[in-house]
Amino acid sequence: MFLWCQKKIKNNFLTIFRSPLMRATLALIFVFLIGVIFNAHGAFFRWDTHRDMFRHISVFAILACGMTIVIITAGIDLSVGSVLGFSAVLFSLLTIQRGLNPILALFLVFLAGLGCGLISGALVARFKIQPFIATLAMMVFARGLAKWISGGKKISTAILDSSGVYRYVEPPQIFNLLNSKIFNGNLAVVTIIFLFCALISSLILGKLRLGRYFYAVGGNEEAARLSGVPVAQTKLIAYGLSGLFSAVAGICQAAQEMQGDPEAGLTYELTAIAIVVIGGTSLAGGRGSLGLTIVGALTIGYLEKILSLNAIGEASRLMLTGAIIIGAVLFQRARK
Amino acid sequence: MLEMQGITKSFSGVQVLHEVDFDLKEGEIHALAGENGAGKTTLIKILCGVHSDYQGKIKFKGETVHFRSPQEAAKKGIVAIHQELSLVNSLSVIDNIFLGREIRRRPGFIDYRAESQKASAILKNFGLEINLNETTGIYPYSIRQMIEVAKALAQEAKVIIMDEPTSALNQAEVDHLFSLMVNLKKKGCSLIYISHRLEEIFQISDRITVLRDGRKIGTEITSKLAPETLIRWMVGREITQQFPPYFRCLGQEKLRVDHLFIPDPTGLKRWIIEDVSFSLHQGEILGFAGLQGSGKSELFHGLFGSFGREIKGEIYLDGQPFSVRSPGQSIKKGIVLLTNDRQRTGLIPSIDVIKNITIASLRKYSPRGWIDPQAERQTAQKYVNKLQIKLQSLDQEVQTLSGGNQQKIILARWLGTEPQVLLLDEPTLGIDVGAKYDIYCLMNEWKAQGLAIALITSELPELLAVADRFLVLHRGRIVAEFSHEEATQEKILQAAMGGREETKIFY
Numbered sequence: 043m044f045l046w047c048q049k050k051i052k053n054n055f056l057t058i059f060r061s062p063l064m065r066a067t068l069a070l071i072f073v074f075l076i077g078v079i080f081n082a083h084g085a086f087f088r089w090d091t092h093r094d095m096f097r098h099i100s101v102f103a104i105l106a107c108g109m110t111i112v113i114i115t116a117g118i119d120l121s122v123g124s125v126l127g128f129s130a131v132l133f134s135l136l137t138i139q140r141g142l143n144p145i146l147a148l149f150l151v152f153l154a155g156l157g158c159g160l161i162s163g164a165l166v167a168r169f170k171i172q173p174f175i176a177t178l179a180m181m182v183f184a185r186g187l188a189k190w191i192s193g194g195k196k197i198s199t200a201i202l203d204s205s206g207v208y209r210y211v212e213p214p215q216i217f218n219l220l221n222s223k224i225f226n227g228n229l230a231v232v233t234i235i236f237l238f239c240a241l242i243s244s245l246i247l248g249k250l251r252l253g254r255y256f257y258a259v260g261g262n263e264e265a266a267r268l269s270g271v272p273v274a275q276t277k278l279i280a281y282g283l284s285g286l287f288s289a290v291a292g293i294c295q296a297a298q299e300m301q302g303d304p305e306a307g308l309t310y311e312l313t314a315i316a317i318v319v320i321g322g323t324s325l326a327g328g329r330g331s332l333g334l335t336i337v338g339a340l341t342i343g344y345l346e347k348i349l350s351l352n353a354i355g356e357a358s359r360l361m362l363t364g365a366i367i368i369g370a371v372l373f374q375r376a377r378k
Numbered sequence: 379m380l381e382m383q384g385i386t387k388s389f390s391g392v393q394v395l396h397e398v399d400f401d402l403k404e405g406e407i408h409a410l411a412g413e414n415g416a417g418k419t420t421l422i423k424i425l426c427g428v429h430s431d432y433q434g435k436i437k438f439k440g441e442t443v444h445f446r447s448p449q450e451a452a453k454k455g456i457v458a459i460h461q462e463l464s465l466v467n468s469l470s471v472i473d474n475i476f477l478g479r480e481i482r483r484r485p486g487f488i489d490y491r492a493e494s495q496k497a498s499a500i501l502k503n504f505g506l507e508i509n510l511n512e513t514t515g516i517y518p519y520s521i522r523q524m525i526e527v528a529k530a531l532a533q534e535a536k537v538i539i540m541d542e543p544t545s546a547l548n549q550a551e552v553d554h555l556f557s558l559m560v561n562l563k564k565k566g567c568s569l570i571y572i573s574h575r576l577e578e579i580f581q582i583s584d585r586i587t588v589l590r591d592g593r594k595i596g597t598e599i600t601s602k603l604a605p606e607t608l609i610r611w612m613v614g615r616e617i618t619q620q621f622p623p624y625f626r627c628l629g630q631e632k633l634r635v636d637h638l639f640i641p642d643p644t645g646l647k648r649w650i651i652e653d654v655s656f657s658l659h660q661g662e663i664l665g666f667a668g669l670q671g672s673g674k675s676e677l678f679h680g681l682f683g684s685f686g687r688e689i690k691g692e693i694y695l696d697g698q699p700f701s702v703r704s705p706g707q708s709i710k711k712g713i714v715l716l717t718n719d720r721q722r723t724g725l726i727p728s729i730d731v732i733k734n735i736t737i738a739s740l741r742k743y744s745p746r747g748w749i750d751p752q753a754e755r756q757t758a759q760k761y762v763n764k765l766q767i768k769l770q771s772l773d774q775e776v777q778t779l780s781g782g783n784q785q786k787i788i789l790a791r792w793l794g795t796e797p798q799v800l801l802l803d804e805p806t807l808g809i810d811v812g813a814k815y816d817i818y819c820l821m822n823e824w825k826a827q828g829l830a831i832a833l834i835t836s837e838l839p840e841l842l843a844v845a846d847r848f849l850v851l852h853r854g855r856i857v858a859e860f861s862h863e864e865a866t867q868e869k870i871l872q873a874a875m876g877g878r879e880e881t882k883i884f885y
Contacts, residue, residue, distance in 0.1 A: 081429035251744040258737050262726035268684060268715065268723055268790065269738040328728030376735075 049201050058138035062329075066337040069320070069370050073344045082351040089228060091347065096232035099343030100125075103299070103336070104291040105314035107243040108159075108284030109218070110335045113318050114247070115280045116260040116327025117166060120290045121180035122314055127291025128188040134197035134302025137214045138279055144216035152289050158184055159285015160278060165279035177281075180217040181311065188304040198301035213300055220297030220350035232294045234305045239287055246283070261320050261328030274293035320370045379404045379426075380537060385434035387420055394420050394840060395592045397434070404536065407559060407569045409583035409600070411576075413612055413838070418572050418591040421535060422539050426458040427451035437803075438537075455536035461545065463526050467515030472497050474842035474851050475529045500528045504558055525560065531567075538562065539570040544578055545671045547762040556582050574669050574877050576605060588612055606868075613838065613867040620817050621843035624862065625826075628846065629660030631697070633681075633713075633793075633799055638671070638691030640680040645832030650676045652854040654691075655787035658799065660828045663821060665837070667870045673854040674834050675718055680799040682715035683708040695799075709738060712798035716805055718834070720781075724788045730773045732758040734787050739794040766816065782813025789820065800824065800831045807841060818844055838867045850874050 083089055105122045112119045126159045129151050136147040157181060165176035200208045223230050247253040255276040258266040267273045291310075297304050321338025323330025345366060350360045380402040387395040395417045402408050410418050423429045425436065427445030438454060445451040448458070455688055472490070475497050476608050483489040494510055501508065506524050514522060523543060530538050540559075544552045559582060560567055573579055579586060579600075586597040588611040595611045599820060625802045635658075640651035649674045658664050665827060666674045680689045683702045695701045695711060703710065705715070717723040726734055735758045736743060743754040758772055764819065765786045768781060776787055785805065802821070806814040835841050841848070848865050850858040850873040858873035 177392065249748055251740050251747050251749055253736070254733060254740060257729050257733070258726050261726040262723075264723045264736070265726050268682075268705050268717060270704075270709040270795075271737065272706060324728075328726065 048321045063303055063331070063337070064335055065373065066320070066322045066334050066341070067374060070337050070344070073296055073341050073348070073366075077181070077344055077348040080348060080352050084354075085164070085351050086348070087254055089230075091351065093223070093230065093233075094186055094235040095226060095343045095347040097298075098231065099339050100232040101291045101294050101344070102234040102310060102317060103339035104239050104287055105310055106317040106335050106339055107236075107239045107275055107332065108287035109311075109314045109318050110321075110330060111172070111243060111247065111256055111280050113315075113323055113325060114256045114260045114327060114330050117277065117280065118177065118325070119159075119281060119284045120174065120177040120210055120311050121162055122284060122291075123159065123312075124154055124181045124184035124188065125288035126284055126292040126295060126310055128158070128184045128191075129155050129289040130296035130299075131192045131197055131304050131305045133296045133304035134294050135191060137198060137209065138197060138302075139201065141214075144214060147216075148293065152286060155285045155287075155289020156282050156286065156290045159288070162285070162373035163278035163281030166281060167274040185304075187329060188306075191197075192302065192304045194304060196301050196303045206317070209322040213328055219301055220294060221300070226278045227250065227338055232298065235290065235294060236361065239290060240336055244300045245282070249331055250353045252276070252279060257328055259327075313342065320367060330354035360361065379439055381437040382421070382425065383434075383435045383437070384435075385421065385432055387429060387432040389664075390478065393592060395424075396588065397590070398594045400587060400597075402568045402570060404568055405563050405566050406584045407563055407571055407572045407582055409573065409579045409586045411573070411586055411588065411608065411612060412589035416589040416612075419541065420592075422458060422541060422570065422572065423449070423471045425869060426456055426539060446543060451464065451532055455534055457530040457533060457535040457537070458539040458541065459523070459526050459530060459543065461542045464548060465514050465522055465526060465529075465766075466514070467522075467831050468596050469514060470511050470648050471508060471514050471525055471690070472510040472553075475500075475532050477529070479533060485691075486695060493531055496532065497528065504528065506553075520547050520554070522548075524558065527562075531562075534729070535567065537570065541572045542574070542652050542670070543571075543730055544575060545669070553579065556609060557712070558615070559650045564703075574875075576608060576871075579608075586689055587850070591819075598734055609868050609871060613871065622815070622840075623838070624843065625822070626846065626862075627661040627826055629662070629828055631657050631694070632660045632695040633658040634697075635681070636692040638677070638680070638689065639691070640676055640685065640689045642729075643674070643676060643679070651680060651689075651856050654851075654856055656849055656853075656856065658830045658832055660798075660830050661825050662847065663825055663831045664847045665841045666832060666834045666851060667841060667848055668874050670828055671853075674851050674853040675803050677851070678715055678803050678832065678834065681708075682713060684715070685706065689766045709795050712797070713795070713799040713801065714792040714795055716792060716800040716803055717807060718804035720784055720788055720809060725776050725784060727775065727777045729776075729786060731762075731776055731779075734776050735761060735794060740797075742794075744764055748797060748807075762794055764793075765820065780809075780813075782809035782816070785809055785813065785817070789817070798829060800829055802831060803834045804836065804869035805833070806835060806837065814840070838870060842867065849878065 072234055105126065109119055109122060132154055133147060136142040136150060151353065162177045162180045165171045165297050166173050170255070199211050199213050201211060203209050220231055228320070233350060247256065253265070255271050257274050258269070258271050263273060276367045292307070295306050299306070317338040318335050319338070320341050321334030323334050345363060346359070349362060354362070382398065382400040385395055386393070386399045398417070398421060400421065412418050420429065424432050427448045427450050430444065430446045438456070443454060443701050459566060461832070466477065468476070472493055476493050481489045481492045498508055506521070507519065508521065514525060518660055519524070527538070536690050543555060547555065547663045558662065571583055572753050583600045585597060586600050586608065587597040588608065590612060594727065611748040636655050638651060642650045654677065666677070668674045679685060681702065683704045687703060689702060695700060700711060726737065732755055740749070743750050743757065755772060762769065767783050767786045767790065769783065777786060779787070806815050821831060833845055834842065842865055846862050848870060849856050850870055852874055860869060
């Protein structure tokens with residue numbers, strides 16, 4: 043009787059344990075517990091710490107939303123960091139220097155990001171270039187674009203006059219708005235924007251026909267094609283969405299830094315991929331969800347926060363993060 | 379020199395070989411014949427070490443052997459050459475020939491001079507002059523096959539097993555291969571030759587062994603065996619499976635195909651389907667027979683739109699001209715295709731049963747792009763009940779189901795699109811007898827409902843039992859047509875292998 047009970051409990055435990063979301067959450071709880079233990083004299087228990095973590099990880103997490111979609115189609119998008127940089131510069135240029143209507147500026151930057159994504163998408167879907175190569179090319183190209191339109195300089199509120207002196211202008215309202223905190227300063231606006239992006243992409247993945255097509259194409263492209271799924275269009279849209287999310291992230295980044303840095307977003311694509319993978323979305327495609335990505339983002343966010351709270355030097359921090367990513371992925375794989 | 383005695387083998391409870399004896403003499407070409415599923419491949423796989431758990435004894439050059447891996451068999455000199463060649467296309471010819479057994483002077487350094495001397499010597503024997511340093515992948519299949527033989531000889535193979543070596547070759551290439559085989563024989567090599575082409579078996583072999591349903595029917599010297607006897611040995615089984623009763627309910631013409639040409643999808647410059655015309659009626663099951671490489675699957679794919687607009691010819695659906703564009707377009711028009719490889723081109727393993735069923739008809743449950751999960755689930759449930767698919771839950775992954783149930787899931791997918799023309803390519807491939815029976819019954823049900831069904835199956839008794847009419851394809855052309863009454867296995871088999879004209883029109 044006792045044995046039977048034990049077995050049953052074990053079975054139930056195993057079923058729960060097998061769900062990818064549960065596994066990802068366990069990893070997150072583990073990291074969280076580390077934070078509780080190494081709480082840096084109680085710093086980990088203050089809400090400010092968590093708020094800043096959310097704020098810090100939001101830009102990466104927005105990129106990870108698009109990345110999740112692309113990875114589910116069995117692709118990869120290496121260009122998100124560069125498109126972020128390009129969008130940040132473009133947005134600053136349009137608002138700070140040109141003084142364009144912020145709504146119009148937002149719209150134009152969205153369009154630019156979408157355009158970059160659609161070009162990668164077309165290379166992958168229409169010209170059958172491997173996603174890695176196509177988006178690698180876009181990564182280099184978009185970085186070039188960012189440097190070209192900015193002349194290689196940061197676009198900040200200090201504007202060089204014709205007379206050769208810097209003149210400081212007030213940052214546009216939209217920058218302040220995006221960089222503010224709400225709920226008595228308890229939540230950053232960028233975090234809200236991330237949650238909105240997460241909501242949109244999880245609706246697409248979970249509720250829309252388009253989302254189903256993403257999974258089908260990633261799971262078995264040929265079978266999907268022979269079932270009448272418009273494979274090329276589906277891929278095109280996946281990369282387009284990734285570009286769009288990169289533009290959103292770029293705007294947030296510009297607002298946080300109060301400037302458009304053409305170097306912004308360097309290596310961000312790697313963090314975005316790490317977030318998706320730690321969540322448990324398979325790089326092989328066809329599986330995964332946005333919920334997993336959110337958990338992945340929190341895991342990476344807390345990890346970095348805890349390491350910096352405990353004043354661990356950058357060198358050790360990077361090495362630890364690398365090791366933990368591998369640990370998390372091996373942990374995910376143990377379910378097979 | 380080689381003797382297999384009382385070989386018995388079963389896969390998960392199903393016995394596929396019953397006490398099979400087989401022997402091979404030095405310097406002979408021994409053909410192994412039999413229908414699909416007769417056990418030829420299993421026997422071969424036991425001999426070359428792929429399957430190591432079997433009952434029975436294998437004696438090679440007087441000593442009893444039991445190979446646990448193909449490498450072990452190769453070490454003793456028994457090498458199999460399968461249809462899917464085991465060459466690494468991106469490596470050079472010479473690297474392939476010595477792959478895994480490189481000649482080394484010092485550890486880690488390949489002695490290319492010694493290798494190329496040995497390789498040239500072997501290839502010269504073949505009358506094959508190719509650049510040893512060239513990438514293997516640039517050569518056509520026939521040359522790569524020769525390279526594979528050279529690889530076998532480089533490992534000093536005494537027994538070479540060739541599994542359907544000619545199915546992808548044209549006549550000139552077949553002749554070349556045969557002269558090579560005779561050459562090997564003279565040098566003391568023994569060859570086991572598996573083929574479905576009886577004319578070739580008679581041309582090349584010294585002795586023939588026939589397997590049927592996992593049993594050895596007989597071994598005979600080729601010159602003493604009449605073709606009729608061979609065919610009777612191969613197909614003359616008492617039909618053990620049950621088929622639902624045959625009936626006729628022919629309706630109007632549904633689909634007409636006029637002078638259809640389909641280019642080879644692998645990129646070779648030839649037609650895989652040449653000048654094919656036929657019509658398909660409502661309430662009819664039209665059976666397509668033909669050997670591997672006869673183009674029957676490609677015919678279905680072409681009609682379904684898998685090759686896009688590449689195909690030439692006129693197609694009429696309900697008397698209206700229909701231009702094939704894409705699978706999506708064909709599905710809309712009511713034409714669907716069940717492919718012959720459910721793992722590769724059917725199932726989507728990463729999504730659950732419901733989603734696999736509804737993927738082809740998703741528009742119905744998502745009129746404005748939003749999926750209605752209720753409607754989707756209900757439809758899936760409806761077809762699961764209708765086709766009696768056994769599963770634990772609708773949210774199960776498809777990979778965990780049995781072959782028969784997986785096949786029914788894909789059939790459910792297609793029924794969900796409310797099709798009018800069903801192109802079924804091997805619907806009963808790799809599924810158990812019970813599920814097969816279910817599928818025959820379903821086909822009859824659809825036929826009674828007035829659907830037009832085109833059917834390919836390599837199991838002739840099955841085709842004979844369910845189809846109203848038979849078209850036999852040989853090398854891309856229709857060579858014979860039989861009604862349900864006049865068709866027999868022998869007639870179909872003869873037609874499928876006959877068709878003497880070996881013309882290949884290049885374009």
